[in-house]
Amino acid sequence: MRPARTIFLIAASTVLAACTPRSSVSTGPSPAGGVYDVIIENGRVIDGTGSAWYYGDVALRGDRIAALGPRGTFKGARAASRVDATGQVVAPGFIDIQAHSIGHYMAGDGQALSMITQGITTAIHGEGSTPAPVNDKILALETDTASIALMRRFTGPRGFGEWLEFMVGRGASQNIGSFLGNGTVRVYGKGGAMGAASPAELDTMQAMVRRAMQDGAFGIASALIYPPNTYASTEELIAVNRATAPYGGVYITHMRSEGDKFLEAMDEAIAIGQGAGVPVEIYHLKASGPRNWPKMNQAIAKIDSARAAGLDVQANMYLYPAGGNSFASCIPPKYAAEGKLLDNLKNPALRATMIQEIEARDAGYENLCEIASPANVMVVGFGKPEYKQYEGKRLDEIAHALGKRWSETIIDLNVEENAGLGELLFLMSEENIRNQIRQPWMKFGTDAGSQDPARARGMVHPRAYGNFPRLLGKYVREEKVTTLEDAVRKASSAVATRLSLADRGVIKLGMKADIVVFDPNTITDNATFEKPHQLSTGMRDVFVSVVAVLRDGKHTGAKPGQVVRGPGYTARD
Secondary structure, three states, rough: OOOOOOOOOOHHHHHHHHHHOOOOOOOOHHHHOOOOOOOHHHHHHHOOOOOEEEEEEEEOOEEEEEEEEEEEOOOOOEEEEEEEOOOOEEEEEEEEEEOOOOHHHHOOOOOHHHHHHOOOEEEEEEEOOOOOOOOOHHOOOOHHHHHHHHHHHEEEEHHHHHHHHHHHHHEOOOEEOOOEEEHHHHHHHOOOOOOOHHHHHHHHHHHHHHHHHHHHOOOOHHHHHOHHHOOOHHHHHHHHOOOHHHHHEEEEEEEOOOOOOOHHHHHHHHHHHHOOOOOEEEEEOOOOOOHHHHHHHHHHHHHHHHHOOOEEEEEOOOOOOEEEHHHHHHOOHHHHHOOOHHHOOOOOOHHHHHHHHHHOOOOOOOOOOHHOOOEEEEEEOOOOHHHHHOOOHHHHHHHHOOOOOOHHHHHHHHHOOOOOEEEEEOOHHHHHHHHHHOOOOOEEEOOOOOOOOOOOOOOOOOOOHHHHHHHHHHHHHHOOOOOOHHHHHHHHHHHHHOOOOOOOOOOOOOOOOOOOEEEEOEEEEOOOOOOOOOOEEOOOEEOOOEEEEEOOOEEEEEEOOOOOOOOOOOOOO
């Protein structure tokens, strides 16, 4: 995750060959004589359920899958467009459970190029914060005039739903949905202060949560290492999540620790789910830092144990050994209270204490810069010309060049760059990544915002360009960590089921016509940490609600995306 300066700133051929093709029974009335918008024929259909692939044809009409059949079923049918998928896999569109393209959809061109070329047809947002709903307490923490003007659109009881409609209304190539950010919930009720919420403040939070669930939120999403999320106690998190339970809400969390207190944080997440009576989803499951890598097997055992006891606990992940974060996250979160991070960083009376806390192994917060070590922290996002030379350099290198301690460098660069820097932290083990992929309850998310190489500036995490192709290329085709069918299931129907999206995620009669066509022999993530702005290759065609968004690997400019909503959605006049 890379939060904004404030929480509201708007800113596989081998696998296939091993499978035995199965036949598919035609569905739909008179498929051979029908009239369709699109017919995708001659492909290897992987339907998203985990079942073995089969040679088949898929016919689309309106925004739905209208008919299915074995190869050749639709030779006599009429269609506005035919797509020859010979040698390709035809699969349901992928669903990104951890997207960060809010800024792109609120202020960009809406094409989501780096995501569409991964085959992502639906993007789910919300980790930690959302730009809606808005009240005076939220507006009081924002200093950017343009942001304030835009945020005022989302005040009132329907603010969350109005925000979703706003993004789609600007034009979106993906379908868009969101959890409700817990930081937003907290500030809505209490403002930016630390401390426990009063009963009246909790009442305000819960009322706001209920309205957002009725507007289509999927539940509450916390990011418990970032202020103001980190100020919320376990009891507060139980209380606000309890308000989502009648609406089928899910509690999804960037846990309070992924490092030294990884297992304790998982216990807290499970306790929140139990106390609130809601399912638990863990964002980007990882054990951070070599000293914590052995804990992953224990974490998996905790999830399996909770599931065996009847609690619905699952997780998702990205497919890289490095995380991405705000460089300001290495500062103790108490200094960000009331929106005063920069003021505190500039205060010479606090400097010595800050340095000591940043360098300490256990200073009461999750300091991933210490856990990774300065040699494994890549700093990105420099804006000032005098600091551009440090783009993509490691923290220890930058500190040496500046003649400062690494902790001082964190403080001073955050001041100089207005707390807008990012960091890539090399924290994870490949062995753990492979083990996690194999778990039946695993899903995938980019944890990134959309990019366009033609417009990109600075360095970003390569997961913005390559997370899903990396799964299909590196971990399925090359390393055979899992099967292609299972990978597609975890990228599509597993997420749809988790979010109660009953109309997508599977190639089945009557489902939404979100379809991808890709070459399992060539699909590849090309982005690297050193050269991230490179589109993935091998994803040939992408259809969103039957509309071709990607054809022959090129974006068509189409923006047919729609709002997707949680099970508590209630249409209002």
